[in-house]
Amino acid sequence: MGQVRVKVNFFDTDAMAVVHHANYFRWFEIGRVEFLREAGITLNELIADHIVFPITDVSCKYRASARFDDVVIIETIAKVLTPVKLVFDYKVIREVDGELLAEGHSQGVFTSMETGKLIKLPKEYFDKLKAIQQ
Amino acid sequence: MGQVRVKVNFFDTDAMAVVHHANYFRWFEIGRVEFLREAGITLNELIADHIVFPITDVSCKYRASARFDDVVIIETIAKVLTPVKLVFDYKVIREVDGELLAEGHSQGVFTSMETGKLIKLPKEYFDKLKAIQQ
């Protein structure tokens, strides 16, 4: 599991004075990027190896609103890590009182930048993912 | 069913040269707002009546990428319209060739701006929703 701490910006809010619901998927992306970094993998390395990781499926349940200047913790939990796809769950937790604000989910698949087709993640990368799961 | 035509802006794209996946939820919002307008209801009227409509649940499956300058059609299909909640499905279709790019879903619940509690949509509004379903 990875954890990232994010402060809610004013520009993240909408006219209801809460974080716009689409922005939670931006937070999940931050969580995913940092999870991979903790495993020793950066998106830039993958891209340099012509591997991209498009998202095929996402969802989010919203329980309570995040507001400007809240600090939220994004928890990123690996559910399925294979050489073909990565599935994560996410929790968004308000730091000050530990309230669960939202729960999310994403699936992404490894894809060749050259052919646009699905590929298997090379062993050097996958070994790093396996190591972080144990 | 409502239909809105949207042109993909440059600022909607990310470094993969495709529309960032979080932005599809912005398009679903556009679809929802226009669906309600076709039923004779505007968000501003609801807000003037202290009724808000927070989203509690969303999902999206991505099938192919939208790119800068594509024109996409957002189809908004009412699944459940009750005085308590509105559930919509969405399709994002590339206009030029009819390809289905993404399928989405949202649930929202009517809520009092004063109490923050769930409320029933007043009959004057709900009658308009029933009329558009038939």
Next chain:
Amino acid sequence: MGQVRVKVNFFDTDAMAVVHHANYFRWFEIGRVEFLREAGITLNELIADHIVFPITDVSCKYRASARFDDVVIIETIAKVLTPVKLVFDYKVIREVDGELLAEGHSQGVFTSMETGKLIKLPKEYFDKLKAIQQ
């Protein structure tokens, strides 16, 4: 001069219930893209020719707020069109009453995608820009 009509989305607003000031630069981009299209030039064509058009300088003065569901007209006025740079002024006008909401400015320079260096816009493109100015 080009004109584009834009409806303000809910996601464009912030917790002050007005359009976030950074989003006006997104509107100016829409105006610029459509101005070039009216001249017979699309960004995608330029990119296919390895020409990009990075923005080097922008500004905006805000006079009144745009709000959700307002329709605004983006006027794009060519100030300097040379093979090296394009300078535009912008006006954002609320359609319903003609009120001027904001005035903006941008400068962009033609650049090679391969070298990252400034280039002159090929004559075939520049002739189209000259034609629209007259």
Next chain:
Amino acid sequence: MGQVRVKVNFFDTDAMAVVHHANYFRWFEIGRVEFLREAGITLNELIADHIVFPITDVSCKYRASARFDDVVIIETIAKVLTPVKLVFDYKVIREVDGELLAEGHSQGVFTSMETGKLIKLPKEYFDKLKAIQQ
């Protein structure tokens, strides 16, 4: 002067694989909010006192591109702090090599949330701003 460290997110980029130019104004907002916090003032306090701080004027010159996963330093320099308006300059500096990526500017004016008219910042707040300038 205030300094904030910001990591460039994937969703901040556009199809040119650089940070979209409008997003720099979001960074300036982060800088401004943190500058005020260092002076002992939070936007939420101001809002609770019915004081808002709309931006009337912004500009930015772009010198080099920020890219995904870059760390940038946002420097916020107070130019004019009066009970009527706050004028800031900003620098965006790439942390790894100290390169200046952009220089910006903003002016905001204190405004009553009730009347929408310009007001003077109450002395309790302004004294905090004076203290940080010295």
